[in-house]
Amino acid sequence: xxxxxxxxxxxxxxxxxxxxxxxxxxxxxxxxxxxxxxxxxxxxxxxxxxxxxxxxxxxxxxxxxxxxxxxxxxxxxxxxxxxxxxxxxxxxxxxxxxxxxxxxxxxxxxxxxxxxxxxxxxxxxxxxxxxxxxxxxxxxxxxxxxxxxxxxxxxxxxxxxxxxxxxxxxxxxxxxxxxxxxxxxxxxxxxxxxxxxxxxxxxxxxxxxxxxxxxxxxxxxxxxxxxxxxxxxxxxxxxxxxxxxxxxxxxxxxxxxxxxxxxxxxxxxxxxxxxxxxxxxxxxxxxxxxxxxxxxxxxxxxxxxxxxxxxxxxxxxxxxxxxxxxxxxxxxxxxxxxxxxxxxxxxxxxxxxxxxxxxxxxxxxxxxxxxxxxxxxxxxxxxxxxxxxxxxxxxxxxxxxxxxxxxxxxxxxxxxxxxxxxxxxxxxxxxxxxxxxxxxxxxxxxxxxxxxxxxxxxxxxxxxxxxxxxxxxxxxxxxxxxxxxxxxxxxxxxxxxxxxxxxxxxxxxxxxxxxxxxxxxxxxxxxxxxxxxxxxxxxxxxxxxxxxxxxxxxxxxxxxxxxxxxxxxxxxxxxxxxxxxxxxxxxxxxxxxxxxxxxxxxxxxxxxxxxxxxxxxxxxxxxxxxxxx
Amino acid sequence: xxxxxxxxxxxxxxxxxxxxxxxxxxxxxxxxxxxxxxxxxxxxxxxxxxxxxxxxxxxxxxxxxxxxxxxxxxxxxxxxxxxxxxxxxxxxxxxxxxxxxxxxxxxxxxxxxxxxxxxxxxxxxxxxxxxxxxxxxxxxxxxxxxxxxxxxxxxxxxxxxxx
Numbered sequence: 001x002x003x004x005x006x007x008x009x010x011x012x013x014x015x016x017x018x019x020x021x022x023x024x025x026x027x028x029x030x031x032x033x034x035x036x037x038x039x040x041x042x043x044x045x046x047x048x049x050x051x052x053x054x055x056x057x058x059x060x061x062x063x064x065x066x067x068x069x070x071x072x073x074x075x076x077x078x079x080x081x082x083x084x085x086x087x088x089x090x091x092x093x094x095x096x097x098x099x100x101x102x103x104x105x106x107x108x109x110x111x112x113x114x115x116x117x118x119x120x121x122x123x124x125x126x127x128x129x130x131x132x133x134x135x136x137x138x139x140x141x142x143x144x145x146x147x148x149x150x151x152x153x154x155x156x157x158x159x160x161x162x163x164x165x166x167x168x169x170x171x172x173x174x175x176x177x178x179x180x181x182x183x184x185x186x187x188x189x190x191x192x193x194x195x196x197x198x199x200x201x202x203x204x205x206x207x208x209x210x211x212x213x214x215x216x217x218x219x220x221x222x223x224x225x226x227x228x229x230x231x232x233x234x235x236x237x238x239x240x241x242x243x244x245x246x247x248x249x250x251x252x253x254x255x256x257x258x259x260x261x262x263x264x265x266x267x268x269x270x271x272x273x274x275x276x277x278x279x280x281x282x283x284x285x286x287x288x289x290x291x292x293x294x295x296x297x298x299x300x301x302x303x304x305x306x307x308x309x310x311x312x313x314x315x316x317x318x319x320x321x322x323x324x325x326x327x328x329x330x331x332x333x334x335x336x337x338x339x340x341x342x343x344x345x346x347x348x349x350x351x352x353x354x355x356x357x358x359x360x361x362x363x364x365x366x367x368x369x370x371x372x373x374x375x376x377x378x379x380x381x382x383x384x385x386x387x388x389x390x391x392x393x394x395x396x397x398x399x400x401x402x403x404x405x406x407x408x409x410x411x412x413x414x415x416x417x418x419x420x421x422x423x424x425x426x427x428x429x430x431x432x433x434x435x436x437x438x439x440x441x442x443x444x445x446x447x448x449x450x451x452x453x454x455x456x457x458x459x460x461x462x463x464x465x466x467x468x469x470x471x472x473x474x475x476x477x478x479x480x481x482x483x484x485x486x487x488x489x490x491x492x493x494x495x496x497x498x499x500x501x502x503x504x505x506x507x508x509x510x511x512x513x514x515x516x517x518x519x520x521x522x523x524x525x526x527x528x529x530x531x532x533x534x535x536x537x538x539x540x541x542x543x544x545x546x547x548x549x550x551x552x553x554x555x556x557x558x559x560x561x562x563x564x565x566x567x568x569x570x571x572x573x574x575x576x577x578x579x580x581x582x583x584x585x586x587x588x589x590x591x592x593x594x595x596x597x598x599x600x601x602x603x604x605x606x607x608x609x610x611x612x613x614x615x616x617x618x619x620x621x622x623x624x625x626x627x628x629x
Numbered sequence: 630x631x632x633x634x635x636x637x638x639x640x641x642x643x644x645x646x647x648x649x650x651x652x653x654x655x656x657x658x659x660x661x662x663x664x665x666x667x668x669x670x671x672x673x674x675x676x677x678x679x680x681x682x683x684x685x686x687x688x689x690x691x692x693x694x695x696x697x698x699x700x701x702x703x704x705x706x707x708x709x710x711x712x713x714x715x716x717x718x719x720x721x722x723x724x725x726x727x728x729x730x731x732x733x734x735x736x737x738x739x740x741x742x743x744x745x746x747x748x749x750x751x752x753x754x755x756x757x758x759x760x761x762x763x764x765x766x767x768x769x770x771x772x773x774x775x776x777x778x779x780x781x782x783x784x785x786x787x788x789x790x791x792x
Binding site: 287 | 632633670672673674675676677678687690691692698699700701702703704706707709710711713714715716717718719724725726727728732733734735736737748751752753754756758760775776778780781782783784785787789790791792
């Protein structure tokens with residue numbers, strides 16, 4: 001939505017420029033940065049009003065690149081603008097005089113670079129000096145708007161009171177309203193600044209701003225998605241439909257005032273507004289929903305509990321079992337084989353499509369895919385059989401294909417969740433464990449190479465698909481289900497089913513209500529239930545295995561290091577800020593240079609839009625593998 | 630062979646939408662996971678729910694859901710006649726502010742006809758464990774589920790539903 005508006009607005013601006021260029025409608029009558037302090041500002045002034053306009057334009061048309069021209073004093077500003085346009089075929093937009101420079105904007109970075117090459121060209125007897133200023137030059141306009149925001153922000157009340165913006169004396173004095181209307185230009189700029197200032201805002205008052213539509217203030221939803229109260233009193237909003245753009249955007253909006261707008265007379269007013277804001281309780285001072293009932297509707301009827309143990313015996317057995325098991329799983333998996341009988345089974349499933357908190361670089365399943373038995377993906381009966389480990393020997397083979405790991409159950413039990421209950425048919429119990437681990441070393445054996453050499457049908461093909469550059473060591477989440485049978489004073493694992501999925505944080509385990517400290521059955525894992533885990537030996541990556549993997553991993557990491565450390569040639573036409581932007585995109589998405597550049601440009605250099613767009617496309621599987629480094 | 634299709638159908642029973650034409654309240658409740666045995670333990674997000682009827686009663690209070698199973702693996706436990714299943718996937722909930730039966734929190738709204746349209750929130754991640762009798766392979770619709778453990782393992786920040 002935002003992007004569409006921006007580019008549409010831009011095209012309009014461009015056309016406007018070209019028409020006005022000849023007619024001289026852009027011409028400034030007062031030059032030299034004189035401030036017009038008088039009332040009743042006319043349309044044609046330079047000064048902060050015009051600067052504001054530029055700033056606002058920039059917020060909407062983010063692909064305007066600033067340029068500064070000096071040494072122009074032989075002619076007028078208009079002469080210079082038309083000279084540049086004629087000579088270089090690059091239009092200089094929104095030019096203003098600031099001190100000894102004429103500042104304006106060009107369409108793209110490439111235009112800016114090209115224009116810069118004209119530096120030294122003679123104009124009215126002097127050599128022009130054309131420069132690209134570093135960003136943050138719109139000082140006075142920024143200060144003006146920032147000052148306004150701070151005047152209108154009440155930190156105690158968490159209120160941003162933007163009532164009647166145009167009545168602000170300071171903005172008025174400085175000519176802020178000469179050429180901008182609140183809704184089309186200034187508001188997006190204000191919202192941008194408000195985001196940068198990190199205001200803690202629960203309420204926004206936008207009353208008495210002559211708004212005839214909400215399209216100019218839609219950015220409110222991006223800046224304050226968690227807004228609780230909003231007042232739009234006494235504006236001129238008339239179209240009910242225009243609110244649809246906010247549908248399910250303000251998921252916490254509790255109170256809304258639209259009174260004093262024509263839209264309130266629409267017969268569908270109340271039900272439509274109620275639908276757009278699912279958590280709205282009070283509309284124009286009238287209760288429209290039962291808040292308690294609403295709470296219940298959006299709250300699952302049972303509150304999550306981090307741990308469940310059917311009884312205290314199960315609790316003792318399962319917590320001891322899990323901490324011991326993970327200790328050896330991290331340090332020496334061969335020690336675990338005594339827990340598996342000849343009939344015991346183990347298999348692993350990769351599920352990269354579970355929603356998660358990982359960034360693209362963490363999603364790396366190359367080591368697991370050749371041994372993954374995920375039956376919703378693996379259909380060949382033979383492969384399914386091959387990937388099922390039965391008995392200690394074949395189970396160990398699978399274990400050795402799994403990267404070396406580090407769990408933190410003992411030090412950070414809050415990252416884990418567990419259920420354990422009895423399974424009478426085996427005279428034992430089931431443990432279902434959820435949590436996360438770090439991969440700290442490459443596996444003892446690599447199934448990719450293995451299956452390539454044996455090239456056994458489907459397995460071989462899959463192996464060939466996962467080249468070793470995708471095998472990064474990252475943090476992962478897992479769900480592991482054990483069937484445990486007590487026998488002769490020890491425990492046997494009859495079945496062990498492990499799901500590996502992209503890392504998610506533990507928020508879904510954290511209990512929401514404050515309950516009295518649990519006792520007895522509901523107690524979290526007691527730390528004394530198991531000996532201390534020697535951390536030092538596991539934290540190190542065994543040198544032998546990392547060396548073994550070194551040839552295949554090295555190119556990737558070198559390439560990465562080089563790209564992050566220095567600016568690639570392909571970005572030299574960008575401004576330093578934009579170069580930095582692209583490098584950050586590369587770093588956070590692990591997209592290659594070309595795609596990162598594309599993403600940056602498409603986002604109009606808005607980082608949030610870039611990253612969200614990336615996440616969305618990635619989740620929908622729309623980004624081809626070759627787009628990544 | 631327990632396949633994706635079978636397990637998918639089990640979870641689809643949790644996602645059934647109420648329509649007065651198709652169900653009365655009792656038959657609607659009974660349509661949730663009818664394959665559970667009467668005394669099978671069910672655990673939802675770490676809470677023991679008791680047997681089949683208690684589960685169906687609880688599930689009625691959940692918002693309208695949509696499950697999507699994306700991984701599935703199981704072992705047959707020798708000598709027990711049972712299969713143990715570990716699966717993961719995504720689930721999302723209706724965010725139009727109504728219960729499964731169409732009740733809203735709206736005040737002074739005239740009795741509107743049940744609106745079955747949903748507005749789905751973002752996907753959550755879930756994990757589930759099932760113990761099935763092996764006869765499920767022959768009689769998929771009989772009471773073959775010995776236990777169900779269901780847990781949300783990922784919740785996006787923008788989900789209206791709190792867990």
